[in-house]
Amino acid sequence: MDGLLTRTRTWTHGLWPAAGLFTVVLAFELALFRYQGYRALTAWAPTVLTCLFAVLSVRKPVAAACAAAASVLLTTFWSGLLGASTLAYFSPLSPAETLACMVITAVVVRQSPGEQSAVAVALMVAAAVHASIARDTTPTYDVFTPSDVFSTAMLLALAIGAGLYFRARDADRERSLHVAVSAAQQQERIALARELHDVVAHHVTGIVVQAQAALTVADADPLAAHRLLPGIARSGSDALTAMRRLVGTLRDEGSRVGAAEVATTDLDADLRAAVAQARDVGTPVELRMDLPGPVPPEVARSILRLVQESLTNVQKHAASATEVAVELSEEDGRVRLLVRDDGPGAPVEPVGGSGGYGLIGMRERVEMLGGAFSAGPTGVRGWRVLAELPVEGGAR
Numbered sequence: 001m002d003g004l005l006t007r008t009r010t011w012t013h014g015l016w017p018a019a020g021l022f023t024v025v026l027a028f029e030l031a032l033f034r035y036q037g038y039r040a041l042t043a044w045a046p047t048v049l050t051c052l053f054a055v056l057s058v059r060k061p062v063a064a065a066c067a068a069a070a071s072v073l074l075t076t077f078w079s080g081l082l083g084a085s086t087l088a089y090f091s092p093l094s095p096a097e098t099l100a101c102m103v104i105t106a107v108v109v110r111q112s113p114g115e116q117s118a119v120a121v122a123l124m125v126a127a128a129v130h131a132s133i134a135r136d137t138t139p140t141y142d143v144f145t146p147s148d149v150f151s152t153a154m155l156l157a158l159a160i161g162a163g164l165y166f167r168a169r170d171a172d173r174e175r176s177l178h179v180a181v182s183a184a185q186q187q188e189r190i191a192l193a194r195e196l197h198d199v200v201a202h203h204v205t206g207i208v209v210q211a212q213a214a215l216t217v218a219d220a221d222p223l224a225a226h227r228l229l230p231g232i233a234r235s236g237s238d239a240l241t242a243m244r245r246l247v248g249t250l251r252d253e254g255s256r257v258g259a260a261e262v263a264t265t266d267l268d269a270d271l272r273a274a275v276a277q278a279r280d281v282g283t284p285v286e287l288r289m290d291l292p293g294p295v296p297p298e299v300a301r302s303i304l305r306l307v308q309e310s311l312t313n314v315q316k317h318a319a320s321a322t323e324v325a326v327e328l329s330e331e332d333g334r335v336r337l338l339v340r341d342d343g344p345g346a347p348v349e350p351v352g353g354s355g356g357y358g359l360i361g362m363r364e365r366v367e368m369l370g371g372a373f374s375a376g377p378t379g380v381r382g383w384r385v386l387a388e389l390p391v392e393g394g395a396r
Helices: 001-010 016-033 038-044 046-054 063-083 082-089 095-111 115-136 146-217 222-251 267-280 299-315 358-368
Strands: 285-290 323-331 334-344 372-377 380-389
Touching: 001 046, 001 285, 016 038, 016 358, 046 063, 046 095, 063 095, 063 115, 095 115, 095 146, 095 285, 115 146, 146 222, 146 299, 146 358, 222 267, 267 299, 267 323, 299 323, 299 334, 299 380, 358 372, 358 380
Parallel strands: 285 323
Antiparallel strands: 323 334, 334 380, 372 380
């Protein structure tokens, strides 16, 4: 029972304004026709059907147009049988019929483009014009007046124009919505790709570096190789945790992909953990932090990802570096992050290959927050990553 009521409410949603309008128009006409006797009232009765079909045209436009055309013809035929004296009140179509024909024509043109709508509109126009001619050539009128036919045709032409206008507006709105949805989906894909690269690639690079180091020393020093295994296991576990979090976000229908980038709650602890992980794989990292207080969560998250990606790049491209520094400070409402190393300044073959998306992702993160980003060699040897992020206006 509840399902039936729900379907009924859904189907009738949006019909009540049109139903109210035609009820008022029909009540006005009924007040006129009831003084003309039962013949005039009987001749007017099919008009109610025409108005009903106009209301239903919102749901079934083509079917409503065909039914309304038949109803107009029925009214014309029925009026002729009852006598010419009743036709003067239609002059030649009643206001309710005229309004119903215009509404149906406009709705069909707007909602049902194609051959079916063309046929339905043609039937509607033919029925209305035929009614104008048939009702206008009865004994009530001295001569045939083409002006009535012309006025009916002009009103229907106006309805067709209105339908075309609203169809074009609907198409523009649909295109705008499609563009907006596509842009949002693109942003979500970029956010997911950035998170996958920054988190998973970071841990996987650590696994590759430690595994290669273990292979290098395995024959000469098996114990040293064994000491690297816990770090490999830890990096693998961290990568699995990150993947589970991303998959969980994607499976949650009520969340967005961008929600995977959860803001860090303790930047100091997270940065020290990232540095410690880099040291575990043999990267000599020094961390220097000089922040007067906490930074906004989204800024903290970006800083953490920038540091992780920078250290990952050191492991990939500058494994021979003897000095790596991570410096974080704040001045004039902007957080300044500097990551530098003394590795080879010229490009080298990266460990495990590289898709080249690391620097792109870092730049996107910084620019998304209104900051500035630069990265490049510092001379014959060394590489520097510099990012400045605004913190004014954020939660402190």
